[in-house]
Amino acid sequence: MIGLDQPAVLFALPVAMVPFFRRWLRSSSVPRLDLRPHDGASRFVDRCLTLAGVIGLAALVLGLAGLHLRGGSVPHQGMGTNLVLLIDRSSSMDETFAGRAPSGDEESKSAAARRILLDFIAQRPDDRVGIAAFSTAPLEVLPLTQSQSAVEAAIAALDERGLSQTDVGRGLALAMGMMDDATVTGSRAVLLVSDGAGVIAPEVQEVLALLAAQQEVNLYWLYLRTEGAKSIFEAPAPGEPDDPRVRPERHLHLFLQRLGQPYRAFEADSPDAVAEAVEEIGKLEARPILTEHPVPRRDLAWLVYLLAALLAGFLALARWLERPFAPRAPLPPLVAS
């Protein structure tokens, strides 16, 4: 708990005993103190002066020794989940839900997703959150962490312009792989935020199936549907081709359903719909989770220095108030006649 930078300085601690042997004020001789009354206020001041000296010196020594509270972490039982946000960074995310480049007060899909995710994270202090992005290649942005500020910074950093492709399969593999040993105690979830999908190669599909079985991850897909795009839940009309190349989103949805893990897809075609979907996910993913709250190291030297300064001020005040018992001004022994 309490730590010292330089414990060797504590050898100087006996110096704090000096006020017991040396008095702070200059004394004047007054005979027979035992025959003089001693009042309570004086006794109190007397003790205060000695104590102020002792505590002040001890505080100085402690300050020199570098007193601090050791940091660490405390286990914390909260409601939340181990959540990996897998965010699509393809260039289409920079368009609005209407499929145009944003103009005026219009919001792009990525900006809306960022804003809503930031709100979401802010409301869930107990989550451990990791962030991965994918476009042409998957990218681990932030490993699972408890630090809200790191998550917020990471989400805010996704502000850069997106790239062209959408390699969702490897992105999912990366996100599932990010679940480390620390996530064993809570539930695990991957939230895929994307506005499109790509074809997943058969070998990647195998890897994903294996990973999903190993990691037991709850999957959520927040599909940001551009106006005019077909719904993922919509079966193709008879006669239309049902092919991953033509309808990759629908086939990704089918593939994720086939993985055998709890899976839900949300389709959102406006920022409000995104917010609703995220809220729904938040409700689903509120399960007991054992996390650790970090306790930062706290420097106490300033506190003891302040204490020493206050006590030194008190002692200085005592010096300022110092008076002789009776000023020594002897009259000549003989009365002048």
Added chain:
Amino acid sequence: MSEGALHLFDLLTWRLARALPGMRPGGHRGKMRGAGETFADLAPLIAHPDPRRIDVRRSLLDPFGTTFVRRFETRTDLTLHVLLDASASLGTGASSDRLGLAALLAAGFAEAAWRGGDWYALTATAGEDVVDEILPARRRQLGAELLERIGALRPGGEGVVGLERAAMALPANRILVVLISDFEYSADELRRILAALEPRPVLPIWLRDGGLEAPAGRLGLAEIRDPESGVRRTVLTTRKWAAQQAQAAARHRARLRSTFAEHDLAPIEIRDQLDVGALAAALEEVPL
């Protein structure tokens, strides 16, 4: 202090109520019968063969025909013994120089004793030790010498043991003890000293210090140290505290005075400064 001031003490005289034994002629009532001015009693001529002082009237009236002689008190001298308590408290003082006062008094009594034809002796004790001593002497320059010697004394030591011992060692007769002290004693200690001095006539001279008895009541902190026991104490000085101190000091003085009175003594109190005229007047008054 000039030696000239010692002449002021020439007019100090002391008269004892009791008659003293002893044959050496001096200025005090003696117990011996012989030539003198004060009539004492009658004695048969056979017992006191001094035919110059036959009391004719008493002899003629005596039915047995005895011849009577008038006898007179002889006058004899005594030793003025100054007992000075030079314990550490004598060195303290606010409005008075108590050591200087003690030196002046010791020297002044030496001067007066020489002038009055008495012997003079001195014992100064500090704590348990005797720090200065003058065996009974009758010297012209003793006063001037004492002024130097006592003035250069270093008060020290604690308690009254030495003083008590010195008091008990004093001769029981033909002595007047002048006890010069600040009387910073408890009533019990004073009682012990006075008991040790008991059969001897004692003249206590009390060196008081107005500053120590009634400190000023200005707000502040004073650190005080007992020079005898070494006890230290910090006090918060306020007007109320000062009043309390003065009151307690007055109470203590009253207690000491009543202790003196128990031994039929009345101390001469000298507060801060010595007025020789007043001292001479007080000497006339005090019971010895």
